[in-house]
Amino acid sequence: xxxxxxxxxxxxxxxxxxxxxxxxxxxxxxxxxxxxxxxxxxxxxxxxxxxxxxxxxxxxxxxxxxxxxxxxxxxxxxxxxxxxxxxxxxxxxxxxxxxxxxxxx
Amino acid sequence: xxxxxxxxxxxxxxxxxxxxxxxxxxxxxxxxxxxxxxxxxxxxxxxxxxxxxxxxxxxxxxxxxxxxxxxxxxxxxxxxxxxxxxxxxxxxxxxxxxxxxxxxxxxxxxxxxxxxxxxxxxxxxxxxxxxxxxxxxxxxxxxxxxxxxxxxxxxxxxxxxxxxxxxxxxxxxxxxxxxxxxxxxxxxxxxxxxxxxxxxxxxxxxxxxxxxxxxxxxxxxxxxxxxxxxxxxxxxxxxxxxxxxxxxxxxxxxxxxxxxxxxxxxxxxxxxxxxxxxxxxxxxxxxxxxxxxxxxxxxxxxxxxxxxxxxxxxxxxxxxxxxxxxxxxxxxxxxx
Numbered sequence: 001x002x003x004x005x006x007x008x009x010x011x012x013x014x015x016x017x018x019x020x021x022x023x024x025x026x027x028x029x030x031x032x033x034x035x036x037x038x039x040x041x042x043x044x045x046x047x048x049x050x051x052x053x054x055x056x057x058x059x060x061x062x063x064x065x066x067x068x069x070x071x072x073x074x075x076x077x078x079x080x081x082x083x084x085x086x087x088x089x090x091x092x093x094x095x096x097x098x099x100x101x102x103x104x105x
Numbered sequence: 106x107x108x109x110x111x112x113x114x115x116x117x118x119x120x121x122x123x124x125x126x127x128x129x130x131x132x133x134x135x136x137x138x139x140x141x142x143x144x145x146x147x148x149x150x151x152x153x154x155x156x157x158x159x160x161x162x163x164x165x166x167x168x169x170x171x172x173x174x175x176x177x178x179x180x181x182x183x184x185x186x187x188x189x190x191x192x193x194x195x196x197x198x199x200x201x202x203x204x205x206x207x208x209x210x211x212x213x214x215x216x217x218x219x220x221x222x223x224x225x226x227x228x229x230x231x232x233x234x235x236x237x238x239x240x241x242x243x244x245x246x247x248x249x250x251x252x253x254x255x256x257x258x259x260x261x262x263x264x265x266x267x268x269x270x271x272x273x274x275x276x277x278x279x280x281x282x283x284x285x286x287x288x289x290x291x292x293x294x295x296x297x298x299x300x301x302x303x304x305x306x307x308x309x310x311x312x313x314x315x316x317x318x319x320x321x322x323x324x325x326x327x328x329x330x331x332x333x334x335x336x337x338x339x340x341x342x343x344x345x346x347x348x349x350x351x352x353x354x355x356x357x358x359x360x361x362x363x364x365x366x367x368x369x370x371x372x373x374x375x376x377x378x379x380x381x382x383x384x385x386x387x388x389x390x391x392x393x394x395x396x397x398x399x400x401x402x403x404x405x406x407x408x409x410x411x412x413x414x415x416x417x418x419x420x421x422x423x424x425x426x427x428x429x430x431x432x433x434x435x436x437x438x439x440x441x
Contacts, residue, residue, distance in 0.1 A: 003438055021435075027176045028431055034169035038138040073439055076432040081140045082170065083429040086163075087422060089149045093161075094418055097151040 006058065017068035021057040025049055029057045035082075036075040041066055109337070109399050116332075118398040120387040126399070133167050133403045152406075159417040162333070163405045171330050171405045177424035178328040180316035183222070184414045185215040185236060191308040197265075199297045204307075207297075208240075210321050211267050212290040212412045213311050217324075218423075219281075223312040230310065232276035236287055238309040239271045244299035256298075263299055268292035270309065290413040324420050326410040333404035334380045340395040342370040350392055353385040378406060 006018035029047035037045040044062040061068040114132040146165035267289035316323035347370035357376035409417040
């Protein structure tokens, strides 16, 4: 299991949660934090790697309204879309770059 | 400074500090994230590309995304590297463990996308996750050249190079790969020096892993990004001062143009991106107010230097795919 909810965080409250990611670190943490904290209904979003020797990342989301899990899902979804957009664009530019290079020669 | 207040987010390099400009429109830094807007803003320009190195610009993205891609390229994109060495015989002066370490650092040519991560570290050798090599070499006296005292002439195999590593196909690998697809990328890496009587007989096993595990698995020598520097001459600089201004920046950034008998400095648009942003201009009282140096905060110049196992564009694409896969697997877990 790679995502868990931190024990002891208010179980009754769906709008504020800390998620624990196994085998993740700053690479995913910071990207996710950046995207989720720009959502208007998110009050607070932050992450920490509690100890460098442990392969764990804690990810905190606090919402004005709605569920924290939904914001997390939306964030993950948005990253996949960002990846698709960049891949498409990169492929497009790369092929046109190579075509132009052939013409120059 | 008002001159730099255009639509781009910038930092302006002044003599003793760095200040922000006031962009005229909304930038990536103060918007709510939306994929549609992102798609509209994103620009990619490929500047330079060959089989080992490439440079491209990612324009209109947030620094956290740029940094994520850099981190992914350095430590998450997998390659193959020698991971286990079975030493059958080693009578050279280089110790077994040092030799094994040296061999591990040799870049291996093999497409990592065609292999799987090793499931069980101590498990049996499998063709879909391991490449096997052999290094069997013995140093002898060479009596053909009598009157030379160079080691290369007196002895056979006095230097062990990476080209002496021979690929041993396992199972079906022979039909799957050509001889030129696998092996050390560079033939001339010196592994050890030997003298007559010294001998090596080694079995090498390369497996797939990523830079997080060990730096030898990293597909890049370096992968880094810089912000685009922009230099603007706001007061005309003429004559001797123009040459002095030119010397303040990296070569090629400032050109001196001649018009009649007037000589004046202009910024060379194509080369300004390679400026190191040193603040040498501020040493001259008369020059320091003639230019404004700035950096565009959403314009990232990526440089990828591949080690050779994967071409640089493939490394970047792999990095993005890895991020996508991570998000996918987390999403399916959250939804179940």
